[in-house]
Amino acid sequence: MxxxxxxxxxxxxxxxxxxxxxxxxxxxxxxxxxxxxxxxxxxxPDFINRAATDALLAGETFYTWQRGIPELRQALSDYYARHFAVSLTAEHFYVTGSGMHAIMLAVQAITSPGDEMIYLSPTWPNIISAIDISGARSVGLPLDFIGGRWSLDLAKLEARITSKTKGLFINTPSNPTGWTATPDDLKNILALARKHGLWIVADEIYARYYYGGAARAPSFLDIMEEGDRIIFANSFSKNWSMTGWRVGWLVAPPEMGQVIENLVQYSNSGVAQFMQRGAVVALNEGDxxxxxxxxxxxxxxxxxxxxxxxxxxxxxxxxxxxxxxxxxxxxxxxxxxxxxxxxxxxxxxxxxxxxxxxxxxxxxxxxxxxxxxxxxxxxxxxxxxxxxx
Amino acid sequence: MxxxxxxxxxxxxxxxxxxxxxxxxxxxxxxxxxxxxxxxxxxxPDFINRAATDALLAGETFYTWQRGIPELRQALSDYYARHFAVSLTAEHFYVTGSGMHAIMLAVQAITSPGDEMIYLSPTWPNIISAIDISGARSVGLPLDFIGGRWSLDLAKLEARITSKTKGLFINTPSNPTGWTATPDDLKNILALARKHGLWIVADEIYARYYYGGAARAPSFLDIMEEGDRIIFANSFSKNWSMTGWRVGWLVAPPEMGQVIENLVQYSNSGVAQFMQRGAVVALNEGDxxxxxxxxxxxxxxxxxxxxxxxxxxxxxxxxxxxxxxxxxxxxxxxxxxxxxxxxxxxxxxxxxxxxxxxxxxxxxxxxxxxxxxxxxxxxxxxxxxxxxx
Structure with a gap:
């Protein structure tokens, strides 16, 4: 063999x-x-790089918090208050080794081998592979493409749900299509998730790159309520030109804290503290x-x-x-x-x-x-x- | 719920x-x-930190090679020639986001949900969890502890092998026990793996910390032959005091290159290039x-x-x-x-x-x-x- x-x-x-x-x-x-x-x-940008190099040269080269350093979790909390008008304590945030890592952890947290997870197609291929490698099964629903515009047919989405479906992966604004869920789309998807007891993994990495006449795209954060099962995967890559750093984050219910900490521990055991110092400055001084x-x-x-x-x-x-x-x-x-x-x-x-x-x-x-x-x-x-x- | x-x-x-x-x-x-x-x-050490900060400030902040930058793979090849007296081309090396990440990728590469993987106990707990989270089943074999010394009973190891066993996870020198496989142990384990068609994941992270009167511990590298199914997981953490960096590597057959590249792509999509510059210097100038x-x-x-x-x-x-x-x-x-x-x-x-x-x-x-x-x-x-x- x-x-x-x-x-x-x-x-x-x-x-x-x-x-x-x-x-x-x-x-x-x-x-x-x-x-x-x-x-x-x-x-x-230089102000971000300097914060990281200062920390590295100062000897911040030891193991650190699995969930992320407290300063970074607080900076994320402040960032969401400024740009998404939501009040989420630092306990809602978890630092990850890239947006990709955030997606993989979210999928691992909610699915077991044999479960199904629905994504909207066309999609960033890494989403499909993250689901499949984790042992779950990815199920695609193609968006409609009519007159040069992409749209979601909710009835088709519901038709994809089976007894094995564990979650919906919703990337909005979408890579590659640019499709951006309207407030009604989001409400309908959330209602569907509630009705069928599904998780939503929300990839809103491009929320700030929105050309619809507002400062950002509509977000599940605008409509969700306490107890809704939504995990957000995000990244420093696009907003702060930090693609090469491999730092991202999750927004998730604090009840999941220990589960996420353990999944971090057993996948990469945390993110370099000196890199996190750069991320803090990106959030606090990078608007x-x-x-x-x-x-x-x-x-x-x-x-x-x-x-x-x-x-x-x-x-x-x-x-x-x-x-x-x-x-x-x-x-x-x-x-x-x-x-x-x-x-x-x-x-x-x-x-x-x-x-x-x-x-x-x-x-x-x-x-x-x-x-x-x-x-x-x-x-x-x-x-x-x-x-x- | x-x-x-x-x-x-x-x-x-x-x-x-x-x-x-x-x-x-x-x-x-x-x-x-x-x-x-x-x-x-x-x-x-400062000479490593400086290489990373120089690269970061010079703008090495973009996506990079999924398998690791060529300079780092070559430096790994040279390192193994110097310290393990083996001639492995750069194509045998893959850069990972920590030793932990290397272990997770090795386990994912060889096991499917339902497969079993045997480890020697007591062990670093992350090894057990990596196997279980990947969907495989971890099967422990306790080492013997007699007169203050740990030892491996090969017959007991063979008795743990079933039709579902896909691999043996061998950590030598061992964390936490300090047990170190003798050349005979290694030969016997490799013979067992060959006989039953099993993979070996070799965690020899502590090979250089050896107190047995030689420059390093016995290694599977000393006895393996072309075609043997052995993957080595390793890390910069212990040798170069880089625990907080989260950079590691795999040594694996070049035939696995595309599979490992894909698993990297879908877990963290590579390691920051500026960190890899530090790792190159660690290897080339860190003896x-x-x-x-x-x-x-x-x-x-x-x-x-x-x-x-x-x-x-x-x-x-x-x-x-x-x-x-x-x-x-x-x-x-x-x-x-x-x-x-x-x-x-x-x-x-x-x-x-x-x-x-x-x-x-x-x-x-x-x-x-x-x-x-x-x-x-x-x-x-x-x-x-x-x-x-």
Missing amino acids: SIVASLSPRAVSAPESGIVEIINHARGREGLIPLWAGEGDLPS DFVQENIGRATKARDILCDALIATNRVETLKPEGALYAFMKVDGITDSRRAALDIVDKIGVALAPGSAFGEGGELFLRACFLRNSQQVSEAAGRLAEYIIRL | SIVASLSPRAVSAPESGIVEIINHARGREGLIPLWAGEGDLPS DFVQENIGRATKARDILCDALIATNRVETLKPEGALYAFMKVDGITDSRRAALDIVDKIGVALAPGSAFGEGGELFLRACFLRNSQQVSEAAGRLAEYIIRL
Whole structure:
């Protein structure tokens, strides 16, 4: 028996990320404009880096609190009071080793092998794999795509629920589609969860990147009540340009505290304290920086989407939230091949829709959290490529 | 139904670490000598910290290679050539977000829900929980404890193997017992694994802390052949005083590369690149520092163990490897209560043997990777406490 044949089927069947495949194909190419990953072009800001390096050089290199240092949990509490108008004590917050880690812990906390968890498709593929690797079964519900807009059909969602369903994974604003739940969507989903006794894992990582005329997207935090079973997974990556740090957090009922602490202990045993010092400063002193990032995204979204729409060969409208143009292009029928071709021909790196599950096969995803000049250049090259198809 | 009742049984049943319980009981007490955790008293050395802070301030804050940056994988390859006299290409190495994360990935890679994995007891409790949370079933085999020495009875190990057994988890030198597999032990275990088609997860984190008259403990690397199914989990924590960083690695067959990359992608999506820069320097320039740590441990082991043995009420002999005195004390029948009492009465923090599974209940664990003066003081207080029992 070969090495690979002797491994766990669930490990072997976890797919290679279709995004990483393109990254590995193109890494290091001269002049490439990388719109593939969910990552901006700014490094982490200096005031955040300094807080971390000061702590590291001061010797904060020992084991620390499994739930996160008290200062960071308090800073998260303050952040939610400022931006979500909710009063959640520090006991509701748990620091994790990335948003990905937060998602994995949330799934592990609520599901057992054999349970089902429903997600909305197309989706960030890591959500599907986190569910499957944990031993539960991922069940996708494709959103509807009509007239260039994505929407959720609640009856279809309810039809996916079985006696094995343990939870709903709701990512809003959505990566990659930009679909953003309306207040009514959220109310209906929560009512469904209550009726069927389901957990909701809410991934609202992109809540602040919202283009609907308010400071942030509608959130389950606006409507939930004491006792509702909702866990929020979040990350420092997008708001504070800290993708490379791998620090995230969970918002969860304090009754779950010991369970989450144990799952942290047995997965990575906590997050480096000197990194947490940077995260504290990001929250407490980073509002202006986040606002700058939001401004850049708003501007770049217009530049990229206007150019694509002007080709008359792209069906997708501007996204309501998140950081992606998820485009359906006339004449492209194999998004993986198209993504490789676009790298080779025009030096723009996109993520293939085939990486995002059912309903995404025909699309290409472009992350627009970059400077206007580079996005303009990419938009021009893409428009030309599309017109020539 | 309460929040906790609605969670996954496997998550709820993951026990609170019995070590963390004592830490939380005593954190912040004046004058406490903390011998509880597997952690030394030195902060990470400056030359390592500087490499990380330089990289962070230079903007290495973006997503990076899921398997680890090439420089770090090469540095690991060089390290193994120097200290283990093996020639393993960089393709054998995978960077993880702590030794704990390495263990979890190894377990996920080889087991499916329902599979069994055998470990040797007493053991670091996180090993048991990693197996159980992954969905597999942990099966303990207590080592024999005769005349103050731990040993492995191979026939008993073979008797634990069933048709569901997928692997053997072998931690040598062992935390907490100090048991260190002899070359014959290793040969016999490997023969057993080959005979039954089992994986070995080898946790040789303490290999360099060996007091048996050689530069390191015997290792599976000394006897394994191409095609043997062995994964090594390791960590920067103990050798380079980097416990708080949460960086570790796996050594595994290159055929597993894509599987491990995917498991990394879906658990924490990689390790911060600026931290990896520190790890590179630790390996390439840290041999003297590790030697200093080994020297301190060797000296402190003598001070602590000699004082304890001189009471004539401690059964345990000096450990052959690792960083712990695991002591069985006449008159102590409840190690958890004793650990709390010892914190309160003499300000020394130990880990209770009850935290380490079957066979450890009557013991107390003291980590001796500290300066001689503090270990002397702790040894004196402990000896006095023991004599008065």
